Amino acid sequence: MKIAVLIKQVPGSESALPLNDKQTWVDESSVTYVMNPPDNFALEEALLIQEKVDDVEVVVVSMGPARVQKVIREGLAKGADRGIHLEENEEVETDPLSIAKKFSDVLKEENFDLIFSGLQSDDTGMGQTGVLIGEILGMSTATLAIETKLEKDQIKIKRELESGWFQWVTLPFPASISIQSGLNTPRYPSLKGIMGAKKKEIKSVLQELNTDQSQNIDNIFVPQTSKQTEIIETDADAAVDRIIEILKSEIKVF
């Protein structure tokens, strides 16, 4: 069985996010990148299947500039067998349909039984790429899996619905499934894994510049707030005094 895991490299939640000169995206040179958190859970789920079942190949796939090789290596160090890099040299694609078409072109030949993706990327948050790819490739698709059970020629997943509701859905192979965070505990790479990853293959497929985006990010900006907020920015002791005053005289909790 072959499983692809789509892992995106995104700015970490504590990264600085200065805008670029054109104000169309952040200035990449001052960003610290991490693996998109839900993708990390998706990868772990694939690795757990690989441990349980014979003959499972796990392939990590990422699209982006050279920097994304870092998350591919991280996936290989955790135990994935090989990597595919859809390499972008010019602009980073943000249009989901264009992204999905590029992935589908590269993944078509591979005939994956399963594609796992994260339910949403932390940077653009489109929440659709895994489903788009699955549909373009004629696979069955599902979103928001928080548990998976492999069966013969099919996979059963527990889907998260709103407000504490859930649902089991059974999908025939091949299937593309987006993974919700929290369904497992992602491992850290071992030292042996990190050493071994250096020898694993990463196939690079150069992507052509696309000039026909179906949707485009024209500019980004800092949101304005409308609420009256009291900002308390002082040393810890003064903050504690003010908090106690607020609790006592303004919110009146005691």
Added chain:
Amino acid sequence: MDILVVLEDSQGSLHRLSKEAIVGAQQLGGSIAALAIGDNASEISNVLSSYDISEIITVEDELVSTYNADGYTEVVKQVIEKESPKIIVAGHTYQTRDFMPRVSAHLNIPFIPDIVSLSDKGFVKQVLNAKLNATISSNREQIILSFQSAAFNEENIQSGSCSSRYFDVILDASMIRSTSEKPFQESLGDVDLESAELLVSIGRGIEKEENIPLAFDLAEVLGAEVSASRPVVDSGWVDSFRQVGSSGCNVAPKLYFSLGISGAIQHVVGMKGAKNILAINKDKDAPIFEIADYAVIGDILEIIPKLIESLKNQ
């Protein structure tokens, strides 16, 4: 028609976000049709009869009596193909997340999701963990949009009248590839967060499991309950019934004391009804501060122990 609003059946009634989506559609302007699918389609269309939209289209077929992604995709696809709306809108719900990308892929129509507002240049969406907003536009003739919770206020719905009609779909069982079982609810914990007056809520800023007792100690001196953001639950540091947000509980306490929570929309939808929001975060640009009444910029690991000390001495 110019705009097709795809409605959502929330256990027999119209989903709140569907109402908001109608308001969004009214603000976009043009002739609006709303699509109701499934066993409750006629009840739902009754709710809409006093709204200012052109018409309600209902689809009833046993293959889509209740929601399933493949069936819904096919229905929405056939309606779009037949009626050629320029804009297809829906609330950004879990159900929309599930089937709208399929419609987008099948019809090659871009899906711009989770929009927070309209601007004259395009559609505004949060990006980069809600720290920045992006304006998105499309040069296509047809687009699909979904609106974030509270992007529009349902009270602003314009009333009027509308007609309704059935739409015949052609469905057969082979179109439904996956089998969906009945939704169920998981047992809740014994603590009732939804009626708690005071909540101390922990986010990933607590950093590690060893620091969790700090929050429980603070809650104890305040007489508060402890709640948490999703990553804290995902890490197994607190029980899942304590999770606040779109996939956890909705709380509305007198005080929501947020410790190291960034303020992602999926968290905020579960707590923005709190009467007072007091947030500590070391990042002055954290989105939680946009909805906080009191924004303490600082390190929780430094402030909380001192706060507990002082409260004990009161």
